[in-house]
Amino acid sequence: MTISERLYQAAQPVWKECLEHPFVKGIGDGSLPVEHFRYYLLQDYLYLFDYARVFALGIVKSHDPKLMQFFSKNVDNILNGEMKIHRSYMERLGITEDHVFQVKPALKNAAYTNYMLSVSHAGGIAEVLVSILACSWSYAEIGQVLAQKPGAAEHPFYGEWITGYASSEYNSSNQSLVTLTDKLLEGCSEETYQRMEDIFVMCSRFELDFWEMSWRLEP
Numbered sequence: 001m002t003i004s005e006r007l008y009q010a011a012q013p014v015w016k017e018c019l020e021h022p023f024v025k026g027i028g029d030g031s032l033p034v035e036h037f038r039y040y041l042l043q044d045y046l047y048l049f050d051y052a053r054v055f056a057l058g059i060v061k062s063h064d065p066k067l068m069q070f071f072s073k074n075v076d077n078i079l080n081g082e083m084k085i086h087r088s089y090m091e092r093l094g095i096t097e098d099h100v101f102q103v104k105p106a107l108k109n110a111a112y113t114n115y116m117l118s119v120s121h122a123g124g125i126a127e128v129l130v131s132i133l134a135c136s137w138s139y140a141e142i143g144q145v146l147a148q149k150p151g152a153a154e155h156p157f158y159g160e161w162i163t164g165y166a167s168s169e170y171n172s173s174n175q176s177l178v179t180l181t182d183k184l185l186e187g188c189s190e191e192t193y194q195r196m197e198d199i200f201v202m203c204s205r206f207e208l209d210f211w212e213m214s215w216r217l218e219p
C-alpha cells in the first residue's frame with residue numbers, strides 16, 4: 001500500500017462518521033435547516049483563512065522552488081478559489097464580509113486550526129501536507145458521495161456546495177496533494193509514518209468535530 005492508501009484506511013472509521021453525520025446528510029437530502037448552514041458558512045470562512053496560512057507555511061518551509069510554487073498556488077486556490085463558494089452563499093444570505101469578521105471562531109474551530117498551525121510550525125513539509133490532506137480529501141470524498149445522490153447536486157440551495165466539492169477542479173487539486181504526500185513520504189521509516197498517521201487521524205477527528213459543532217451551533 002502507498003502512504004496515502006494507509007492514511008486513507010486509518011481515517012476511514014472517522015470519515016464514515018462524517019458521511020453519516022446529520023449535518024452532512026442534511027446537505028445531501030436538502031433537509032438541513034438554513035440557520036445551521038449559515039452558522040457553518042461563517043465558521044468555515046474564518047477556518048479557510050487559517051487553512052491558507054498552513055499552506056503558506058509550506059512555502060516558508062520549502063527550499064525547492066517547484067514546491068514553493070505548489071504551495072503558493074494552493075494558497076491562491078483557497079483564497080480566490082474555494083472561498084468563492086462561501087462568498088456566493090454569503091451574497092445569497094445577505095452576509096457581508098464585514099459581518100463575517102465580527103464573528104468569533106467557535107472553540108472547536110479554533111482548536112482545529114491551531115492544531116494544524118502548531119504541527120506545521122513544529123514540523124516540516126510532510127507535517128504541513130498531512131495536516132491539510134485530511135481536510136482537503138475528506139471534503140473531496142463527501143462531495144463525490146453527495147453528488148451521486150439523485151437530485152442532490154440540483155438542489156436549489158445546497159446543490160452549489162455539493163457541485164463545488166465534487167468538481168473536477170477541487171478533486172484534481174486534492175489529488176495533487178495526495179500525489180505529493182506519497183512522493184515526499186515514500187520509503188519513510190515506520191516511526192515517521194506513524195507520526196504522520198497520528199496527525200492525519202487527529203485532523204480527521206477535528207473534521208467530524210466541525211460537523212458536530214455546526215449541527216449544535218456551538219459557541
Ligand SMILES: Cc1ncc(CN)c(N)n1
Nearest residue numbers: 044047135136139207210
Ligand atoms: C472545516 C473544513 N474542512 C475542510 C474543508 C475543505 N477545504 C473546509 N472548507 N472546511
